[in-house]
Amino acid sequence: MKVNKKAKFIRRRLILTFLLVIPVLLYKGYKEFNSKMVQANKTVAANKITTTNNIKEETSGKKENYKEYKPEVNRSNVSSEGQKYTYDAKEVKDILDNKGKNDGEKIVFLTFDDGPSVTVTPKILDVLKNYNVKATFCLIGKEINASEGSKNLVKRIFKEGHALANHTYSHNLKSLYPQNKTNVEYFMEEVEKTNSAIKSIVGQDFNTRVLRMPGGYMSRKYYSDPNLEEFNAKLEEKGMYSIDWNAYDFDSEGSKKYAAELLNEVIKSVGTKEKVVLLMHDTYGKEETAKALPQIIEYLKRQGYEFRTLS
Numbered sequence: 596m597k598v599n600k601k602a603k604f605i606r607r608r609l610i611l612t613f614l615l616v617i618p619v620l621l622y623k624g625y626k627e628f629n630s631k632m633v634q635a636n637k638t639v640a641a642n643k644i645t646t647t648n649n650i651k652e653e654t655s656g657k658k659e660n661y662k663e664y665k666p667e668v669n670r671s672n673v674s675s676e677g678q679k680y681t682y683d684a685k686e687v688k689d690i691l692d693n694k695g696k697n698d699g700e701k702i703v704f705l706t707f708d709d710g711p712s713v714t715v716t717p718k719i720l721d722v723l724k725n726y727n728v729k730a731t732f733c734l735i736g737k738e739i740n741a742s743e744g745s746k747n748l749v750k751r752i753f754k755e756g757h758a759l760a761n762h763t764y765s766h767n768l769k770s771l772y773p774q775n776k777t778n779v780e781y782f783m784e785e786v787e788k789t790n791s792a793i794k795s796i797v798g799q800d801f802n803t804r805v806l807r808m809p810g811g812y813m814s815r816k817y818y819s820d821p822n823l824e825e826f827n828a829k830l831e832e833k834g835m836y837s838i839d840w841n842a843y844d845f846d847s848e849g850s851k852k853y854a855a856e857l858l859n860e861v862i863k864s865v866g867t868k869e870k871v872v873l874l875m876h877d878t879y880g881k882e883e884t885a886k887a888l889p890q891i892i893e894y895l896k897r898q899g900y901e902f903r904t905l906s
């Protein structure tokens with residue numbers, strides 16, 4: 596009996612111990628399992644983050660490619676493509692003022708005033724592209740802001756390597772030169788307005804030193820404009836140069852001329868000049884200028900001229 600009792604007691608202890616151990620083991624097992632699961636989840640989560648980042652990078656990479664065209668202009672009036680064709684505007688001004696030296700290099704600067712126009716400017720650009728020749732476009736702010744089409748043309752002019760010059764905002768002689776005297780403050784306001792119009796299209800870094808005065812700087816001199824000194828000081832302060840011309844196709848003078856006549860005017864006015872700033876117009880109604888341009892370019896090429904832009 597005594598033995599039986601002892602055996603019973605031992606059995607009970609064993610069962611009790613067993614019953615106590617099982618939950619401990621189970622708990623331990625659960626903990627281990629749980630920690631493994633947490634680890635596994637962490638890995639999955641980490642992988643997910645990496646994947647998400649990759650997707651994000653891929654997406655932003657794609658976005659970069661589709662980013663709107665923003666040329667690097669480095670505070671100049673040409674795109675990076677146009678840099679190769681530029682010529683210092685200050686030197687050109689000196690040449691026109693007979694202060695510059697001739698160096699034996701025949702250079703022509705094609706300049707197109709009063710644009711952009713959605714009818715003629717594209718034709719001019721097509722011809723220039725065909726001959727791989729760069730020009731300078733003297734833009735009127737009002738014409739730039741006229742339509743989405745004209746704004747797109749400014750972008751095209753710039754992208755294709757041509758130079759942009761400022762030709763005031765309104766081109767209104769009565770407002771710019773009231774009583775035949777330059778209203779310096781108002782004039783510069785218009786210059787700024789046109790500059791802003793161009794900047795909004797080709798980028799805030801845009802800057803042009805080239806000014807083409809409506810009617811020309813020469814007309815201000817001709818009329819002995821009393822405000823010319825003040826105006827010159829303002830231009831110097833702004834680092835700008837007023838560039839006139841020494842050759843002209845006469846597409847805005849007198850009666851309407853046909854392409855052949857425009858070419859003759861170019862031949863006459865270019866003469867034997869070594870450096871030529873040729874004035875033409877790409878505004879509305881100047882289709883004959885676009886028509887004459889291939890022959891004008893071919894003639895100038897035959898004469899040995901290199902084509903550069905004012906910058």
Ligand SMILES: [Zn+2]
Nearest residue numbers: 708709809810
């Ligand atoms: Zn003009």
